[in-house]
Amino acid sequence: MPVTNGKVLFNSVPEGYPEPGKTTVYDDSEQIDLESVPIPDGGFLVKTLYLSVDPYMRGRMREPTKKSYSPPFTLGEPLTGHGVGVVLKSKSSEFKEGAHVYGFFRHQNYIVYPNRAGLIVLDNKQKLPWSYYVGAAGMPGKTAYMAWKEYSSSKKGETVFVSGGAGAVGSFVIQLAKIDGCKVIASAGSDEKVEFMKSIGADVTFNYKTSNTLDVLNEHGPIDIYWDNVGGPTLEAALEAANTNARFIECGMISGYNTGGAPIKNIIHVVSKSISMFGFIVSRLEHKYDEQFYKEVPELIAAGKLKVLEDVFEGLASVGDAILAVQKGTNKGKAVVRVADQ
């Protein structure tokens, strides 16, 4: 008996903030018969459980002529992103029926994978909620964990500044920096987020909408490591308050994603203060750190040593709202879309 196989389509390139229903459209016109859907040899049928909604997705909502490390979404086609699902039927020896899998998903209820397609099977010995595997134990967690290990060169007693410190990546970075014995200054855009950053151990926290970033950094800096999630005026302040030989980990610049860019006036400090600045693609670090990551991080979460906050959006049709919330920063914790429970 066919069931609805809903999907979220990329419908138009946004100029400013993405608009649910215009930039992306939920489409329930497709049907699928789970009993009779053809599965090729080596392939398998997956039911989507959780989808990740992340800041970088804004960059994929572009004209295909613009170059970037992440491919643009295709107009009229479903969005894609990190997800967790369960295998319903399989002709693969590796991806067995009932297995939970993590990797790149179309934003759709049911997907037939013709081959492994980069997916991995999650064993989840710690019985974490499956959604965590698109959060702290998924791509955002890898982003924080791997780039921190690769680029921070952190030393005990150094001062770290994390912008976007209440987000999925930022909140993980705060906790990594504290584990390494650093002093952590962290900023976010609401008092509620500031409270959360305090609760996970940040030493100095502030709401950038009501405090002057440079004043705070001048008082509590200079900064040895800056984890940048926002760019723009916050990056300028970090450059002003940077110590000699500072490392800037350029994870994102969300302040410019919906406004045509985030110019900075004082890039000269890269020269005058001998700063290293690292843009990066987490997928290129995975071969080096993936084993270590899956060994350590789920354990840390299970033991309560790594605190996680989620903001769950209900149903595939809420993807557009989740995307907008993440771009506006109104989400409270890692934004995930619950497509199905099991």
Added chain:
Amino acid sequence: MPVTNGKVLFNSVPEGYPEPGKTTVYDDSEQIDLESVPIPDGGFLVKTLYLSVDPYMRGRMREPTKKSYSPPFTLGEPLTGHGVGVVLKSKSSEFKEGAHVYGFFRHQNYIVYPNRAGLIVLDNKQKLPWSYYVGAAGMPGKTAYMAWKEYSSSKKGETVFVSGGAGAVGSFVIQLAKIDGCKVIASAGSDEKVEFMKSIGADVTFNYKTSNTLDVLNEHGPIDIYWDNVGGPTLEAALEAANTNARFIECGMISGYNTGGAPIKNIIHVVSKSISMFGFIVSRLEHKYDEQFYKEVPELIAAGKLKVLEDVFEGLASVGDAILAVQKGTNKGKAVVRVADQ
């Protein structure tokens, strides 16, 4: 019999370009008696032969409250910079009479060093002109050689863009990149400089005042390595034309030194193209590369494998003119001041 011990004083902090006679002043009021001048045990008397004038010196002409890796010049005191001199009298077992020394010099005819003060003795087996030891075989050469080795991760066939390619550092970088089998695009601000860059092996050369930098880079890029001497709009163009995983070696940003800074609009590409950007201080790389540098570079020059172009300014009183020429880019080759021949 006392002789004049001329010196060049830092006289006022410039707002725009430094002005000879105002920013810096030649002062001949001091006398020295070379026979009777007291020399402490372990010390020695040096006669200055050549002084280096380099772009970074503009950054030292600042209010002392502004932080940077290089200390500010002190108002009313002589400038300091790299120099070569000869030991006239010595109470040091290491720095003997007649030895040629390299290191940090006051801009003055005669200097009594109370101790080694970071100087080294040059053996100059290759009998190079002494001035080369403040150029390709001195700090600018070290800047090019050491940062290229440390940060470029060059691979054969990659495309390198060098701005300020006719200068002391840029011309060395072009030749290093060619030795490594890279394709080199190089820019400078006059047709004469463009000819020089061609003569040392750059594959694509252009005058940025008469060609559009981005057009050239789009035609001959994308860029895997950018050696930045100028910053500003040239850095913006390099970011636009950068390849994924590009390395940007941020040696200088002279376009902003005399104009209050060089803002850039598209720093986002550091994130979207996974770019690493390295500011650096050559003095921090010396412990790692100094031995290799002095072993290889004078030989390369002597063998004609590394071509050198000098612009010699005559006499200590010409320091101010040399500084202005370097900031305006009107010098033709490495700017050195000949204080004395021997």
